[in-house]
Amino acid sequence: MGDSAISRIDSTLAGDDFGWSVTLVGEDQSDKLATLAQHLDDGHSTTGDGKRVPSGYSYWGIGPTIAWFNASNDPTYMVIKVGTEMFRRQWRTLSPLVTDECVHLVSLGVGTGAKDGMFLEAMRRAHPQMLYVPVDMSAEMLRTGSRRAVRDAHFPLDRSLGLQIDLSLDGNLEELQLVLDRLVGDEPILFSLVGNTVANFDDDLSFLSGLARVLRPQDRMLVEFATTEDLTSSAVRAAEAEYRQTRGFVEFVASAVRYNTDLRIDLDQIRFAGAVRDESILLKVFWQNASGEELRMLIPGSRPIHLPPDDTIRLYTTRKYTTERIDRLVTEAGLRTTHVQRERFRHTQRPSPFGLELRLVAHDESAPTTLPAFDVWK
Structure with a gap:
């Protein structure tokens, strides 16, 4: 690269304990704010189907x-607390397979970095x-x-490069x-897509299909799904309660609107509405204008932006599959499963139908392509 600024980064950061991280910012953040504004002015609805905060x-x-970090560290948020331990056990089983097949880690949605730290340590x-490339909007x-992942795994800073991009956009992929x-x-x-991230998108199939087109035959992707063993009304109510009972999570879902607008959100006006959709439990979390004005x-x-009485803003979407x-979902996205680890939640006194599944998937070359294919790696 010659005598460029980029070529001097290694020597500049060598021995520096300031806490630098190297990130390429791929998007104009004012554009992201404008996009958020458009979605927050997207029509009137009393059911969380108009104005919304898009995934990411x-x-x-x-x-x-x-x-999010506060919610993840909330001891009453059992989904995260127990889910992390379940993930650790599942990863311990799959890690020998991954390290045999993959050299580098590309983390699609870094989260708190706890799971990335586990990946880095083993790989x-x-x-x-190996290189570590965390990607996040x-x-x-x-x-x-x-930074937490690198610190937990004692991973060298000069082997890590962060990429700031929105993965829901085809051009960014x-x-x-x-x-x-x-x-x-x-x-x-190894592409990692953990934390049930797929479930947060309105069109989960389209999102996963886009990521599948990035994979080459030699690559693998580790995808984590929240699961349910039944679709009864009691399971739907249990899914609502699982998220509603944790104040840290409720404060998190309100934070995007609280920090990017002047709207004062009363946490008591946040609703959790579950329903059975397409062989899964779909949960919508939304704020509703209950002021009467x-x-x-x-x-x-x-x-x-004007919010009539009973108007809503959808704050979060998730699913249990x-x-x-x-x-x-995996098949229609153009992927094939190579290995699966499943486990059911065991932290409740009453039997729970919920759990987590960790799937190692690969590009299915025999699958028909229904979306435009990228030809960069052909």
Whole structure:
């Protein structure tokens, strides 16, 4: 690269204990704010189906990042607490398979960095030359989560490069392919998509299909799903209660609107509405204007948004999948399953139908392509 600033980074950071992290910011953050404003002015609905915070924006900015870390460390948030231990056991079983097949780690949504730390610790023992590439829409989440992962695994800073991009956009996925091609060449990559991230998107199949087109034949992707063993009304109510009972989670889902608008959200006006949809439990979390009056909401740089009585803003979307739905989702996305680890929640006194599933998947070359294929790696 000659005598460029980039070529001097290694020597500049060598021995520096300031706490630097190296990140490439791929998007104009004012554009992201404008996009959020558009979604928050997307029609009237009393059921959480109009105005909304799109997936990814729930974690965008320093306020939501702090709120997510607080929720993740809330001892009453049993889904995270027990789920992390379940993940550790499942990863311990799958890790020998992964380290045999993959050299580098690309983390698609870094979260708190706890799971990335587990990946790095195991993979670096097998591949000391590996690279760690965390990817997230939120630059704040990216820095905070990846720093924890690097610290927990004692991973060298000069082997890590963060990428700030929104993975829901096809153009960004194409650019991600180009960057990874230049970074690692033909060496196989493990893409991690954990934390039930797929379930947070309105169109989960479209999102997973986009990511599947990034995988080359030698790559693998580790995907984590929240699961349910039944779709009864009692299971739906239990799913609602699982999230509603944790104050840290409720404060987190409100944070994107609280930190990016002037709307004062009363946590008592946040609703949890579950329903059975497409062999899964779909849970919508939304705020509702229960004041009886029209409210006005301001977003920096945008015109005022009016919220009539009973109008809603959807704050968060998630799902609990049946195994049958996961099978179909993976297949229709153009992927094939190579290994599966399943476990049911055991932290409740009453039997729970919920659990977690960790799937190692690969690109299915025999699957028909229904979406435009990227040809960067052909």
